[in-house]
Amino acid sequence: MxxxxxxxxxxxxxxxAHRTSARFSALYAAEAGLTIPEWRxxxxxxxxxxxxxxxxxxxxHLDKSVVSRAASRLELAGLVQKEGDPxxxxxxxxQLTEDGRxxxxxxxxxxxxxxxxxxxxxxxxxxxxxxxLRQLGPGQPGD
Amino acid sequence: MxxxxxxxxxxxxxxxAHRTSARFSALYAAEAGLTIPEWRxxxxxxxxxxxxxxxxxxxxHLDKSVVSRAASRLELAGLVQKEGDPxxxxxxxxQLTEDGRxxxxxxxxxxxxxxxxxxxxxxxxxxxxxxxLRQLGPGQPGD
DNA sequence: ATACGGTCATTGCAACTGCAACGAATCTGA
DNA sequence: TCAGATTCGTTGCAGTTGCAATGACCGTAT
Numbered sequence: 650m651x652x653x654x655x656x657x658x659x660x661x662x663x664x665x666a667h668r669t670s671a672r673f674s675a676l677y678a679a680e681a682g683l684t685i686p687e688w689r690x691x692x693x694x695x696x697x698x699x700x701x702x703x704x705x706x707x708x709x710h711l712d713k714s715v716v717s718r719a720a721s722r723l724e725l726a727g728l729v730q731k732e733g734d735p736x737x738x739x740x741x742x743x744q745l746t747e748d749g750r751x752x753x754x755x756x757x758x759x760x761x762x763x764x765x766x767x768x769x770x771x772x773x774x775x776x777x778x779x780x781x782l783r784q785l786g787p788g789q790p791g792d
Numbered sequence: 793m794x795x796x797x798x799x800x801x802x803x804x805x806x807x808x809a810h811r812t813s814a815r816f817s818a819l820y821a822a823e824a825g826l827t828i829p830e831w832r833x834x835x836x837x838x839x840x841x842x843x844x845x846x847x848x849x850x851x852x853h854l855d856k857s858v859v860s861r862a863a864s865r866l867e868l869a870g871l872v873q874k875e876g877d878p879x880x881x882x883x884x885x886x887q888l889t890e891d892g893r894x895x896x897x898x899x900x901x902x903x904x905x906x907x908x909x910x911x912x913x914x915x916x917x918x919x920x921x922x923x924x925l926r927q928l929g930p931g932q933p934g935d
Numbered sequence: 936a937t938a939c940g941g942t943c944a945t946t947g948c949a950a951c952t953g954c955a956a957c958g959a960a961t962c963t964g965a
Numbered sequence: 966t967c968a969g970a971t972t973c974g975t976t977g978c979a980g981t982t983g984c985a986a987t988g989a990c991c992g993t994a995t
Contacts, residue, residue: 652900654835654852658910658922659809659816664853665928666802666809673802684981692797702944709797710807712983717945739943739990757795767801771927777920779801784914785808827951845974855953860975882960882973 662785669767676759681752686711686719688756691728694745695753701740710786728752805928812910819902824895829854829862831899834871837888838896844883853929871895 654660670685677683683691693709694700702720706713720743723729728749734740745753768775797803813828820826826834836852837843845863849856863886866872871892877883888896911918 651839652835652896652903654832654839656922657835657903658907658925659812660832660835661922661925661929662805662809662812665925666805667853669802669805669928686981689797689803692795692800692803696794696797703942710810713944714946714984715982718981721945737943737991741944753795760795760800764801767928771924774920774924774927777917778924779799779804781914781917781921782801782804782808784917785812785910786804829951846972856974857954857976858952861951864975880961880973884974 673760673763676763677756680756680759684719686715687723690716690719690723690743691745691749691753691756692760694729694743695750695757699742699744701734701742703740705743723749816903816906819906820899823899823902827862829858830866833859833862833866833886834888834892834896834899835903837872837886838893838900842885842887844877844885846883848886866892 674683674685674688677688689709689711690705693705697704697708700708702713702716705711705716709716711719720729720731720741724731728746730744730746732742732744734742771778817826817828817831820831832852832854833848836848840847840851843851845856845859848854848859852859854862863872863874863884867874871889873887873889875885875887877885914921
């Protein structure tokens with residue numbers, strides 16, 4: 650009996666994730682010229698206030714090098730401020746600038762309405778999807 | 793109010809997809825030395841018998857160039873046979889070789905048991921996840 | 936003090952991706 | 966018939982990613 654790729658969860662996840670990210674990134678690429686890693690760094694900083702490259706690497710599932718380069722681009726764009734931590738000079742403290750906070754204020758509204766749009770498309774399966782994704786994502790398993 | 797990335801569906805999808813693919817690809821990377829696109833091409837050929845590069849590009853959500861290069865590597869590895877279509881000499885007919893079929897017979901068992909493993913982890917949310925992913929993936933919306 | 940292992944951010948580098956040509960083959964309509 | 970538009974697979978190329986150094990810095994135990 651041949652194998653059915655179109656019911657295989659890793660494949661379905663990959664396609665759904667790619668398509669959903671593309672739909673959303675079209676929105677904030679229009680609003681600002683952001684890439685996905687840049688968006689995630691901004692979003693995490695908006696949520697956590699200040700964070701090091703390592704914090705973001707651990708919590709947002711992005712490689713250290715990706716975070717580092719995204720932060721450099723964001724600093725150049727004036728959205729993020731980088732300064733050395735005086736207590737531990739290995740660390741870089743990343744923070745939103747005034748412009749960055751203003752941008753995130755606009756973008757979080759876009760994100761919220763996108764989320765609402767997706768949930769309305771999903772109907773009753775929305776909550777189960779969120780639960781399942783949290784289960785599959787790197788939560789408990791050591792990662 | 794700050795934005796919460798950890799309840800945002802595009803982000804959750806991306807993390808879950810990446811992690812699940814990594815878990816699975818560790819299995820077939822051990823069994824054969826396959827990359828993800830190579831696995832998808834093999835799986836689709838196992839399911840559809842024979843297909844052109846374009847067919848796979850359309851149905852498996854992989855860029856033409858990715859399919860083309862994966863097919864070349866698979867041909868070199870003796871898993872796939874490439875021949876020109878006599879009716880339309882622009883087309884390339886891809887087919888599994890005997891070795892390719894044998895490999896897919898082993899891999900589809902690995903895949904099935906992985907799928908079962910995932911579903912058991914998800915419990916009651918599994919079916920809703922599958923429905924939701926099919927809804928989000930490129931089905932109806934022209935794509 | 937100071938040597939040493941561990942942690943941090945950055946950088947180099949190879950591999951991969953997505954996109955835009957490109958050449959070959961087919962289709963269309965005059 | 967035959968010129969132009971289209972479709973096919975491949976290839977070039979720039980940008981990105983993941984991984985492995987690298988160098989700076991810290992903590993600790995001698």
